[in-house]
Amino acid sequence: MxxxxxxxxxxxxxxxxxTSKSACHRAVICAGLSNGISNISNVVFSQDVEATCEAMKSLGVSIKKGRDSLEVKGLEKLKPINPKMDCLESGSTLRFLIPIGATTGEKLTFEGKGKLIERPLKSYYNIFDEQKLKYNNVNGKLPLTIEGKLKPGEYKIRGDISSQFISGLMFALPLLDGDSKIIITTELESKPYVDLTMDMLKKYGIQIENRDYEEFIIRGNQSYKSSDCEVEGDxxxxxxxxxxxxxxxxxxxxxxxxxxxxxxxxxxxxxxxxxxxxxxxxxxxxxxxxxxxxxxxxxxxxxxxxxxxxxxxxxxxxxxxxxxxxxxxxxxxxxxxxxxxxxxxxxxxxxxxxxxxxxxxxxxxxxxxxxxxxxxxxxxxxxxxxxxxxxxxxxxxxxxxxxxxxxxxxxxxxxxxxxxxxxxxx
The missing domain is CATH 3.65.10.10 (Enolpyruvate transferase domain)
Incomplete structure (x- = not known):
């Protein structure tokens, strides 16, 4: 100690x-979901950013580290090569990657350390229950195992717990084979984090319609486009x-x-x-x-x-x-x-x-x-x-x-x- x-x-x-940890998580994910090579510069390799890189690699994405840069060779269709993802203590990694993992239909397990083990995930459990996706955890805590594929449709989610759930869905839903809508059932807190997600998605070719932060309309069958990105200061x-x-x-x-x-x-x-x-x-x-x-x-x-x-x-x-x-x-x-x-x-x-x-x-x-x-x-x-x-x-x-x-x-x-x-x- x-x-x-x-x-x-x-x-x-x-x-x-x-550099912004929030922006870096989002850039790594968008690059990893793109068909082609993206270069991300001005990267600081904090433990949280490392966790997201390793999680994306578990889903089949190729990532090469430079001194302060990443070369990401993405996959339009993810092919998990490791069913276990250790999110360390990163809430962003966990909450962003759960719905992305659920687009593959594969059985995946999410692990973590410290307080992350008990941080709430009920917003996702409600969705899994509604869509009849299989999942299990340890008395509501990590590790969490999911099995089954997300379906397009309406996603009702609270806006006063964590914007990370909304961002996670925004990464995943454009990949589904039908249109979806995220409906925010309370006042949305941390709006700027959702703005940051949509801005990064736009850089990588994904369009989302924002209806006054009450509904988000997401077209299915979209494709991420590879793009180079310099991460801004935090x-x-x-x-x-x-x-x-x-x-x-x-x-x-x-x-x-x-x-x-x-x-x-x-x-x-x-x-x-x-x-x-x-x-x-x-x-x-x-x-x-x-x-x-x-x-x-x-x-x-x-x-x-x-x-x-x-x-x-x-x-x-x-x-x-x-x-x-x-x-x-x-x-x-x-x-x-x-x-x-x-x-x-x-x-x-x-x-x-x-x-x-x-x-x-x-x-x-x-x-x-x-x-x-x-x-x-x-x-x-x-x-x-x-x-x-x-x-x-x-x-x-x-x-x-x-x-x-x-x-x-x-x-x-x-x-x-x-x-x-x-x-x-x-």
Whole structure:
């Protein structure tokens, strides 16, 4: 188990933001479903992206890795060569690949680790029950085995659990031999993730009609077309450094597309609502030291920003309320409980509610020992909070950042962070 001890201090400098994990998952899948060779550039091989690559290879897709690129030789008709797919701890991999696997009609087993084993899949089980597809699991948990082929038709699905179910169906349904319709039975949260899926599908030749996020019309018998793709920088990762710049000294984030469809681009408007200073020039966003103030943050469209925004709010003037965040309880950890518990250990004043947080800001925090809850975003958010602690911060199980941002601690050090690291046992 890896421990990091951070000696508090301000960070400054320039950092190249890792590429969007969300966009990379989608590009690998679309390329893998295309007839021909696609080249994907600007790739960061996080554990989650590796999981999607391995899962697609299990379905017969050929993938060659470069230093920061992928050459994907896709298959118009998937031919599974390995019936078991280990999705590690990647919710995107699991929820995207289940319906794609179900287009093959083969018997397939999906495995996972950590909290992924128990993350909800009922939206798919309802579909399988309706279509009489065979499946079994272990008391509702992974491993999940499916057998049978998806049929075209109407798919009714909730929009307030995870947009990943909707994206998963969007990848699979164009391959079926008839037209389909996805009907959203509640308000759709995380709309930008669905936009990101449809945008990537369009790049690879797939058309979906969006009827005001209430229905999606999907023609069957479509074919994915191979295409080269450069993956853009990830706003959810940039958010950590932007918050660090507001709390410390100037930090410039390189490699961001200001026209991105990523929902986490909301970090820019949220920072401005908190009186934070940022400037944008081309593909660079600079955060400057600021006296940030409390605000109300609606997390329904950008849940991944909540951990780092909680750290920023804990060190801002006044009270911040985070609302519409209940879904964070079923992420890699119960993120509402995790971030409030650990920041309070550092001396913050955070009240946990059923679907959000109330954060009463302080000028500085104390420091101390905290846990990551084996959640990459919790570990990185705690690292940001250390900037304004009066004593060192020790983070237990800090290597969990590999899930999405393998170079986080190297970048933290390169920006002037004073850290020591050591391992105990496994």
């Amino acid at each position: 890896k421990y990091i001890m951070i000696n508090p201090g301000k960070l400054s400098g320039e950092v190249k933001i890792p 706003y959810s990762q940039a958010a950590f450094w932007l918050a660090a710049g507001l709390l410390g000294n100037d930090i410039v984030c390189q490699g961001l597309d200001i026209n991105s469809l990523q929902g986490d681009k909301a970090i820019l408007s949220i920072i401005e609502s908190m009186n934070g200073k940022i400037s944008i020039e081309g593909n660079k966003v600079k955060a400057m030291p600021s006296k940030t103030k409390g605000t109300i943050i609606d997390a329904s469209q950008c849940p991944d920003l909540v951990p780092v925004l909680t750290s920023l709010a804990a060190l801002s003037e006044g009270t911040t309320e985070i609302v519409n965040a209940a879904r964070l309880r079923i992420k890699e950890s119960d993120r509402l409980s995790a971030i409030s518990t650990e920041l309070n250990r550092l001396g913050a004043d955070i009240e946990e509610k059923e679907d959000g947080l109330i954060i009463r800001g302080k000028e500085r925090l104390k420091g101390g020992e905290v846990q990551s809850w084996n959640d990459h975003r919790i570990a990185m958010a705690l690292a940001v909070a250390s900037i304004k602690c009066s004593e060192p911060v020790i983070i237990k199980d800090a290597s969990c950042v590999k899930k999405s941002y393998p170079d986080f601690w190297q970048h933290f050090r390169a920006l002037g962070g004073n850290i020591d690291e050591w391992s105990l046992g496994q």
